Amino acid sequence: MNPPGTPTGLAALVRAAATERPGAPAVVDGDTRLTWGELDALVDRSAAALAARGLQRGDRVAVQLPNGVGWLRSVLGALRAGLVVVPLNTAYTDPEVEHVLRDSGAALLVVATDRERLAGVPVVAGAPDADGPPPADDDDPAALSFLAYTSGTSGRPRGAMLTAAALRANQQQCLAMDPPPVRPDDRVLLVLPLFHVYGLNAGFGLVAATGACAVLLPAFDPRAALEVVEREQVTTVPGVPPMYQAWLAVADAEGGDARLRRALAAVRIASSGAAPLPADTWTAMRDRAGVEVWEGYGLTEACPVVASTLATGRARPSCIGGPLPGVEVVLREVADGSADAGEGPGEMWVRGPNTFSGFWPDGADGPDGDGWVATGDLAHRDADGDLHLVDRRSDLVLVSGFNVYPAEVERVLGTHPAVAESAVIGVPDPRTGAAVVAVVVTVPGAEVDAEGLRAHAAASLARYKVPTTVVFRTALPHSLTGKISRARLRELGLTSGGTDDPEPADATGD
Secondary structure, three states: OOOOOOOOOHHHHHHHHHHHOOOOEEEEEOOEEEEHHHHHHHHHHHHHHHHHOOOOOOOEEEEEOOOOHHHHHHHHHHHHOOOEEEEOOOOOOHHHHHHHHHHHOOOEEEEOOOOOOEOOEOEEEOOOOOOOOOOOOOOOOOOEEEEEEEOOOOOOOEEEEEEHHHHHHHHHHHHOOOOOOOOOOOEEEEOOOOOOHHHHHHHHHHHHHHOOEEEEOOOOOHHHHHHHHHHOOOOEEEEOHHHHHHHHHHHHHOOHHHHHHHHOOOOOEEEEOOOOOOHHHHHHHHHHOOOOEEEEEEOHHHOOEEEEHHHHOOOOOOOOEEEOOOOEEEEEOOOOOOOEOOOOOEEEEEEOOOOOOOEOOOOEOOOOOOOOEEEEEEEEEOOOOOEEEEEEHHHOEEEOOEEEOHHHHHHHHHOOOOEEEEEEEEEEEOOOEEEEEEEEEEOOOOOOOHHHHHHHHHOOOOHHHOOOEEEEOOOOOEOOOOOEOHHHHHHOOOOOOOOOOOOOOOOOOO
16 A cells, blocks of 8 residues: 555656656657656646546546557546546457447547547547646546456457556556566667557556656557667567567568667566467577566456566566566466365466456456456466466367367477467367367468378377367467457357368457
8 A cells, every 4th residue: 555645546657757857758759759747747738628628537538549649648638637548459440449438438539530429429639738727636546547448258348447556556566576677767668559458557657657768659560669679778678479579580581680689789678478478489589689588477457467577586488477576376276266276277366456446337257355356367386386377268178078278289289390370269069069170370381281280289189189170371360469369260150170261360359
C-alpha cells in the first residue's frame, strides 16, 4: 500500500515526474521530443478538452490510436479528467470496435482520422486539445483506470477492469527486481502497442514510474527499429519473440552480426513476453547479438507481469523464471482447481495486489474469495524452482482421455527442416473425442508432405499425440504481440478429414 499522498495513477505519475524532473527527457516520437514538464502540460490541455465536452468522472473513453504522443495525450488526459480509458487494438475492424463501444458504454471514441459516429458514439480525430483549466487532480487508487478488452481463446472480447492501484502494484513489483527492468536514466524502446497491457504498463507505466525516457515507434519495422535503437542509444527493450527473430534475420541479410551488435550496443536490459521465446532465438541473441534476453510471463488480468527470469537472476531458454516480489503463484490440478499439482504440470493460479477486479461491468470471473486468479496456463517447476510453460489449459487436446499439449507437438514439428512454423489444435472426433490437427507453414522452396511430417512426429511422440491431419497454409494468424491465434484457426472449420489445404489463413490476428 502506498502512503497517502503518493502518486498512484499513470497521470499522477506523469505529474510527479514533471514536478521532480521537469527538464528531463520524457518522450522521443520521431522528430518530436518532449520533456516531462512539456508532456505534463499537454496532458493538462487534453484533460481540459475532455472536461469541456461535459464528460463525467467514470465515463468511458475509447482510444484507437497508434503509438505516439497523440496516444499518450489522449489516454493520460482522460485519466487526469477522471475518465476510464478503453484502449482499442488498431487492427480492429468496425464491427469489432462497435462491440467494444456498446459493451463498455463508451461516451467518446478517439481515432487517428476524421470519421462519422460509430455505434452512435461521438468521434474525435486526434488527441483532444483545448485551452482552459484542467479538472482538479483526483488520484484515487481504487478508481477504475482501464477496461482492457481481451478475447481469450473464444467468444467476444471482455473488458478486464484494471484499477490504478493494481497497475501501480505491478510497476512496483517489476521495479523491486534486481536489476530493475527500467531505471531513471534509461531510454526505453516502446514499439509494443500501447493499447496492449504489456506495452501500456510494463512499458510506459515503468517509464512514468521512474521518470525515464520513452522512445516511441508507431509500428515495428525491424530495420527502422534497429536504426532508432542505435541512434537514440536505447538501453531497455521490452519485446516479443517476433522482434528478436526479425532482428536476427536482418543480421543474416545485411551486415552480419557486427551490424546487430553495433545497433544494440547500449542495451542494458532486453525482455520478452506475450508468447514463448524459442530456445534457438534466445541463444542466437546471446551469442550473435551479445544481448541476454530475460523472459517473462504475464496476462492482462495481472496488469500484466507475473513471473520473470529477472526475478530469479537466472536467464535461461524456455523458462519464465519465478514470481515477481509480491506475487504468489501455485500450480493446481487441471481437473480439480483446488488440488495442489506439486511441481506440475498444473494450471498456474496467481494472487497479488496487481490482479484485476473481474470483467466489466459486474466483476464476473474475478479473483476468488481468497484472491486467486486462474490463468488458464499450464506450467511445471524444475529442480531450481523455476517455472516453465507447458501450454494453455484451454488449448489442451484430450484424445481418448489422454492429454496432448499442442506446444509439445509444435516443438517436434519445428525440428523438421522444412517447417517454418506450426500450430496444433484439437477438433471434434466421434471416436476419440478430439483429434490432433497440425497447421503448418513450410520453409520457402522446401518439399514435404503430410505423411512425411506425421512420420517425423511419430519418431518422437506417442501415437495419440501424432497429428491425425496436417494442413498446409501460407501463413498463420498472429496477434500484434506475436501469439498464434488458435481461435482464428478454429474458426476456419478445420477437420480431421483431409491432409492439405492450399488456401492461406488470415494472418492479421486480433
